[in-house]
Amino acid sequence: KEGVQYYRLDEIRSHDGASARPWVTRGTSVYDITDWIPAHPGGDVILRACGGSLDPYWDIFSIHKRKDVYEILEEYKIGEISPHDLVDGKLPAATVPDPFIADPERDPRLKTLTARPRNAETPSEGLSPFLTPTPLFYVRNHMWVPPVEPNEHSLTITLPSGDEKTYTLEDLKSRFRTHTVTATLQCSGNRRADMTRAVPDKGTNGLQWEAGAISCAEWTGVKLRDVLADAGLDLASPGPDAKHAQFEGAEAYGASIPLSKVLDSQGDVLLAFGMNGAPLPADHGFPLRVIVPGNVAARSVKWLKKITVSDEESTTQWQRRDYKCFGPNVAKPDWSKAPSIQEMPVxxxxxxxxxxxxxxxxxxxxxxxxxxxxxxxxxxxxxxxxxxxxxxxxxxxxxxxxxxxxxxxxxxxxxxxxxxxxxxxxxxxxxxxxxxxxxxxxxxxxxxxxxxxxxxxxxxxxx
Ligand code: MTE
Ligand code: MO
Structure with missing residues (x-):
């Protein structure tokens, strides 16, 4: 075609999330999205797709499959993938990344709601013992299991003062006292299917969990308050800007809890590396997750990479939108008008x-x-x-x-x-x-x- 700029896949690949000018492709089109990234509502997660095709990610985040989103993207178009890299006018499957490459094998007894991303509930036999057998512990993944190198995994903590400190797994294990806490994790959507059946004229949005989006385990790790103290936070008077502890996972998920829960000497908030006496499995946050006992499981962020002590809640949709409740008359909620779910009801x-x-x-x-x-x-x-x-x-x-x-x-x-x-x-x-x-x-x-x-x-x- 006249005037069309073509790019080879090698060049596209070099414009990955770490490069100065990240590119993506959609279909056979190439986009330089450098200027869009700061405005992307989903945050930095889009960097994961850079250097390659957006399509498998947009299959997961189906919210993007809308005309207005396509139009925004078109503004950043710089050309087309070279016909030399296409087969029958399409990218060959082998060159399209699989976001789920690090997802582990799962126990077939889990009741699968969606396979990619993995959402599966504990079967009846797993709900019987006090401690849920690890292979039967329910799994709730919003995205893929991020590939992690345990030796390279680190946790960075940022305080309101701007002070930052980074810990390796080994630092956490060797420098702080280890604690074991028994905690049930329950998804805010547990038993959603009951509500759907009871109010069939309205239904509900979300995964239709029965009563198995809940499990119980023994978690081993170090207390977050001990680590925050080491990072320089004054636990007795943390200051007016220290209101929330924000957590970020390695794939893009994030959430926060009130800092008071962390500071509470009986709050038992853990940075956990162990589950039922063994290392955390991939699905449950290997190598490190936060465990917030007593709070909705959405706050127990897996694959933990970053903690920020801030004057505001995490800005993710999982903190500011999804996990909130409104009156039965409210069809279109003003999300800012209700608090995020933290402690769940009986x-x-x-x-x-x-x-x-x-x-x-x-x-x-x-x-x-x-x-x-x-x-x-x-x-x-x-x-x-x-x-x-x-x-x-x-x-x-x-x-x-x-x-x-x-x-x-x-x-x-x-x-x-x-x-x-x-x-x-x-x-x-x-x-x-x-x-x-x-x-x-x-x-x-x-x-x-x-x-x-x-x-x-x-x-x-x-x-
Ligand atoms: N952490 C990350 N990084 N990514 C996620 O998708 N899901 C949250 C929470 N932490 C999630 C996460 C939600 S909504 C729930 S219910 C629990 O993890 C599920 O924990 P589990 O999969 O270990 O049962
Ligand atoms: Mo959840």
């Missing part, structure tokens, strides 16, 4: 039903959990639609940590299920006497967050 679920071979009693079991380290004090079960209740037996599990950061397992025997069986309902109460709402109409929100109404499962012959 919830419970039925996760297993064991029926004896010939008649007899039916054993029902499940979990109950509350945020903020609030211990579960009671689990109530009803087999007559909530007219009468009885108490389930709480298992005596005890974890490690300053507060009750872990779930409580419970079991209940149904004396006689009758000929037809029926619905078993469960609700839990925490130490602050918070309890679960009866149904979903009053807590419905479009994102389907904090879906925590009474849980019901049909139990009966033939189930």
């Amino acid at each position: 919830t419970s679920a039925i996760t297993g039903i064991q029926r004896p071979e010939a008649g007899g009693k039916v054993n029902v079991e499940g979990y109950a959990y509350s945020g903020g380290g609030r211990e579960i004090v009671r689990v109530d079960v009803s087999i007559d639609a909530g007219k009468t209740w009885a108490q389930a037996e709480l298992m005596g599990d005890e974890g490690k940590g300053s507060k009750s950061w872990w779930w409580k397992r419970w079991r209940f025997e149904i004396p006689d299920e009758g000929d037809e069986g029926g619905e078993v309902l469960v609700k839990a109460t925490d130490e602050s006497y918070n309890t679960q709402p009866e149904d979903y109409r009053g807590i419905w929100n479009q994102r389907g967050n904090l879906s925590c109404a009474w849980h019901g499962v049909h139990v009966g012959p033939g189930e």
Whole structure:
């Protein structure tokens, strides 16, 4: 074509995320996006695609597949990929990067919702023990598992003063006291499918998790407050600009928590390198993640690279948008008007039903959990639609940590299920006497967050 500038793939590759002028391709077009990067709403994540094709990334971030985004990109077009590098007018598959190259093999027993990125819930058998077997721990990845070299991995901490300090993994392991904390992680979308079924006229947006976007493990690491003190933060008077601890993962995910949670000597916020007595697996943040016990799992940032102590919350969409709740009447939320979810409300679920071979009693079991380290004090079960209740037996599990950061397992025997069986309902109460709402109409929100109404499962012959 007349006047078209063509570029070879070798040259495009040299304009990667580390170069002075990063380029990307989309289809067969080439763009110099140097001037767009500072304005990119998703931040630096776009650098990952530079030097190659945007297409596999836009397949993940499907938000980009819109006319206005295409138009913005067109402003930066500088030419076309040379026909010498195309086969049948297209880039050969081998030259298109696979963002998921470092994703590990997964246990086939996990219940997969999406494979790329990996989102999978713990199956019933994994919800039964107090500590979830690591291969069955639920996985919630917004993007790919970032490739990391443990020997090269480091953590940089920036304080409001501008002071910066970088730690290798070895520094963290050798220079600080190691602690082990038992903590349940729960996704804000756990049990979203229940809300969707209960309010079918409105539905919810997001992954349709059943009751398995929750798991419990023993985490080993060093206390973030110890490391912040070493980095130069005055824990007793951190100053007016020290309000939030922002965390960044190696792929692009980020979130923050109030600094008060870190400073609390009973807050138990860990920089964790161990899970259930072994190194963290790739899916759960290898080699380093933050564990924020008692808070929504979205704050426990995996593949941790950077911590910034700041006067404001993390600016990511995961802090400022997605993980918030609004009234059931709100269709288009003003995101700035609600606080980010941190401590989650009390919830419970039925996760297993064991029926004896010939008649007899039916054993029902499940979990109950509350945020903020609030211990579960009671689990109530009803087999007559909530007219009468009885108490389930709480298992005596005890974890490690300053507060009750872990779930409580419970079991209940149904004396006689009758000929037809029926619905078993469960609700839990925490130490602050918070309890679960009866149904979903009053807590419905479009994102389907904090879906925590009474849980019901049909139990009966033939189930
Ligand atoms: N950290 C990074 N870097 N990337 C992510 O996608 N997902 C968050 C949180 N930390 C996420 C992350 C969310 S929403 C949840 S629920 C938990 O990780 C899930 O932790 P898990 O995969 O170890 O169960
Ligand atoms: Mo989550």
